[in-house]
Amino acid sequence: MNMKTNNCTVEVEGHTGILTVGTDGEVDLDTAMCKEMAECLNAMLSDDDVWVIIVAGGIENMFLPKYSQNELQSMFAEIVNSDYEYADDDEIRSLPLDDINRLVWESQKPTIAAITGMCIGGALEFALCFDYRVAQSGSYMIGLHEASRGMFPGAGGTQRLSRMLGHARAFQLIMSAELLPPHRAARMGTVNEVTPPGQALLRAKELATLWSTQSHPLGMANIKQLVRMAADTPLDDGLKLERNRFMNQMKSWKFGGKPDG
Incomplete structure (x- = not known):
């Protein structure tokens, strides 16, 4: 069931489906790429031969590409200029990142994030949807930085990190907006384990093989x-x-x- 889109590839090894996101060129995460990711995720979710799903970054030193600034500015302008007032009990207004987050979060198949580089903001919110997070050693950072800009995570960060780490630790990390190197992120519990440099995907494959074998x-x-x-x-x-x-x-x-x- 191998497949390729403009910015994503899927390879199946045994019972493991591996989605690689992005290329080694200049590319931003935007609505089009989110749709490509959703297409690939849905293909793996519907394939009975895929038992475990891995997502890895295809851009050097980056788990997910940074979100398109043009698209963000357009979205913010639409919200600011709208007369609509959002009540606390309104239905969620789904954004492109929400769709891929939901696919991973609701998957009945085990999921592993192979964190191969920078994982902050929306990239970490995506990673938090996975059952297991493997990060490789490196000089990059992991965290939710929105509070340093006067905002807060808006794609599940407050809810999923709290469920994962408990209220006190999640509050500490989100309120401080501290960005952590991989080993400190592992000590805090944001990621499950850290590998030597360049080994996150290999370790994710080892885990997937172990799970599907036993x-x-x-x-x-x-x-x-x-x-x-x-x-x-x-x-x-x-x-x-x-x-x-x-x-x-x-x-x-x-x-x-x-x-x-």
Whole structure:
């Protein structure tokens, strides 16, 4: 299921789908590129032979390209000049980055972000949607810097970082707008592990191979959903769902083999 768009490529190795975003030229993240990423992500999500999804940066020293300043200025001008007042309970006005964030966040397949370079602002908000983040050593920074400009993260950063790290640590990182080198980001919990320089994608592939070798798509989907919902679910409800999912998956086994399908 290998595929290529103007700025993205997908390669499948075994049961691992690898999306590489961007090229080694001057390119910005914009609506068109977000649509390309969504097309590639949807292709991997719908392919039953892809069990684990990896996203890596294709531009040197950068996880995602910086967002198009022209598009941002146009969007800000539209918002500022509009008479519409946004109430707290309004439906979300979906922006291009939201669409790819949602695809990754809601994926039943395990996802790994191979952070190969600078990962700040919207790039980190995208990375926070993944189940696992591998960053390689380097002189780049990771963080949410919006507070230093009088704003705050607007593409899920306040919500997902808090769910991941807890209120106190998320507040510290977001309010300070501190940008951290990879090893400090790992100590804070923003990324799961750090590799030697140039090894993030290799490590992500190793993890994906391990997971798909020792597990099964149904088991991985159950693990992902049960672990993610645990923090927001009463214990008794979580235990009940865990046991019922366990029984249903066991019922699909034949003579101790892995579940069919």
